[in-house]
Structures are given as C-alpha cells and as structure tokens.
Amino acid sequence: MDFRLVDLSADEIAAQLAVVEPLTESVRALIDAVIRTEVPDDDLDDARRRIDAVTASLRAAQKPGSYGVPFTRDFTGMPWGNAAVGVRNAIAPPLRVDHHDDGTATARVRLGAAYEGPAGLVHGGISAMLLDQMLGEAASVGNGTPCFTGTLTVKYLRPTPLGDVDLRARTTGSEGRKVFVRAELCDADGPTVTAEGIMVSPRNLPSPDQIAKLRAATAADHDA
C-alpha cells in the first residue's frame, strides 16, 4: 500500500478543490455531449482537434502512472483519482458519501447517459461498482482509507432507470480483518439492487488507534 503523505492544510486542499472540481465537472459534461451529439462530422473532427489541444496543454506537467491515494498530514485520504468518488476523475459520477454516527454511509447521485446499459436504464455493472464503493465506505474507518473487496454479491430486483438514485450501506459484523456489509441502491420507488460484501482491511493499514495517535501528534505539532 502507498501511504504517501502530502503536506497540505485544509485551506490549501479547499483551494485545490475549487479549481479541480469544476474542471472535472466540465469533462463530465463533455462525455455526455459526445454520447448524445448529432452535429455534422466536420464539427466532430473539429471538436476532437480542440480536445487534443487541451489534453496536450494539461500534459505539460503530469504525475507518472496514476493519481494514487495520498494522505494529508492528519491522515485524511485524498482518493481524488478514484473511479467512483474521485473529484479529479470524470468517470466517477462522483459519489459524495456521507458517513453517519450510526455507522451507515449514504449517497445520492444523478446517473446520466454515460451510465447506460440497456436503453434508458443504468448498466448493471455501474450499479455493482457504486455498491462496491458504498460497501467499502461503510467498512472503512470513514477517512477515505481504501478497503479491499473480498466477495461481492449483487442482486438485481428490477431495472434502475437513469436519473437520481440513493445508496446506503451499513456493516453487519466483523471477524478479524473481515468486515461484513450490506448496501442497496434505490430509485424513487425503493430498492432496485442490493449487495452484500465481505470487505478486507489491508494488512499494513494503521489501526484506528494508530490513526488517532497520528492525528493527535500532528495537532500537537501545529499547536506548539
């Protein structure tokens, strides 16, 4: 596991997000437009050339490989490249997950044309992906630390129309490094897809106790 630390304050992270989130949102709109556009071929070719020029300008300086999951100095994960929740990843809807005091995790997200499988319906694999993320969120300590999926079982009760969906997940037990979790995806009429997962914490993950100590030590450094 990569536990690279980045020395950024909460303000610095907020400043980065203020630039990066609108950019990613623009790319999401572009993905949708490319799927649905009916402009003539010459306009499509022109769009391609203009997109390539933007990409070249962004590649003037770039991280090698992938974004990874850096952690801030108070051990908050920054999974900004994540395929489900990444604020820099236009593939992610993105899920914005809320963690509640009762241990549940919830999210509401609008799934547009880019998430289609059968005509007008959410791709079954996209539902599985979002539910997998929710299972991991409920199983994690709630700080963005990635959790590995051991087994994922997804049951499709009925088709999910494209549009707004709600997701919720909660743990149902644990055994050593294994955490048992359930989740569901709902449209306005109730659950359409349910999932059960056995999630596994990475072997070399700092424990919640260790994370609390790291955070206290960092806070003490800053107060000193």
Added chain:
Amino acid sequence: MDFRLVDLSADEIAAQLAVVEPLTESVRALIDAVIRTEVPDDDLDDARRRIDAVTASLRAAQKPGSYGVPFTRDFTGMPWGNAAVGVRNAIAPPLRVDHHDDGTATARVRLGAAYEGPAGLVHGGISAMLLDQMLGEAASVGNGTPCFTGTLTVKYLRPTPLGDVDLRARTTGSEGRKVFVRAELCDADGPTVTAEGIMVSPRNLPSPDQIAKLRAATAADHDA
C-alpha cells in the same frame, strides 16, 4: 425495451465509427490528463473554459435523454452509449468483445489511471462492471442485445494492478429465460477476479429464431 431500428448500411456505420471512435478516444485521453496533470491553476481554469466551449458546440444538436440501443435493419445492436462497451462513451475503456464458435466471449483491455481504486490498483467495482458486461455478452445471442443481470457474485482472489487485463466468459447452463455464466479477469500472472452470474433475457426480446427470420426478410428485401 427500446427496439428502435436505424436504417444504416454497414458502410454508413463504418463511416460513423471512423469519426466517432477517434473523438471518444480523445476524450478518454483528456480524462486521464485531468487526473494526472500538475499544471498551474490558471492553466486548469483555461482548460475548463476551452472544454466548455467544445461541449457547447457539440450540444448545438443532440439526442434527448440517452443514446439508447438502436438496432440496424439486420438486427445488430448499436450499444454505442454503453458504459462498458460504448464506442461513443469515454467512460467505457471500451471493452471490445470477441465471440468465439465455442460460445466463449473474450476481451483484452488496458486499464489506466481512470480505473483506479486503491493506489496503483484497479477499482474492485470496475472489475465487477467489466465482468458483468462479459457475463452478459456470453449469455446474449452475440448480437449486442442487452441482457439483464439477475445475480452477480464476484470473488477477488488478489489485487489487480492497473495495466493490461484479459477477460473471458462462458455459459455453463440455462433454465427458461435464465442463463448461468462464469467469467474471469486476469493479469499477466493469471486470474485476479472471478464472477458467476445468473443472466435474464428480457421478456419481449425477439428469440434467436425470430431474429434469424427478420434478418432473412431484410436480406430478401435488399436482393429484391
């Protein structure tokens, strides 16, 4: 189900693909660049404005809603907006699935930064999505007709590094409208994730016999 027919010849479809596929590929490169770029904030803002301009030009004429799954006059599906295989959908890697005479379906795909979960590794939900698509491909009659997933069970044997992966799927039996399918996702060292699925054919789907008759009738029309 939407069985909208489009009256396009094979040549016309090839001509559309020749324009659309490079455009979608350019958007995929842009998604990657936005995740990994380290250019200054002003350049990011400039990129956003240029992307918004391209999106506006594409939206000058567009389909309402989603792309759907139109069928050609010989009943070949065009799932071009599909989240896993869609040639117009930059979220799709895309999977290019080969159907073999022995009934298996295979695909090889490169998963880059946009498919990340834990640092450097494929998101477990992305593996589930691709396997779900492969299960559907093996269960379908091989003409792009969408198949609904009933139950999907995914087992993660070990982490999958980002990079090239191979997928294969095959049916193991059927019962009425249910088709039982297995699939696996492999890196260079062998399987990393396996899946079992119970896939369900849509109730109002033309049967393979009906499709064969439709195709024969269309061919006869054109010969006439």
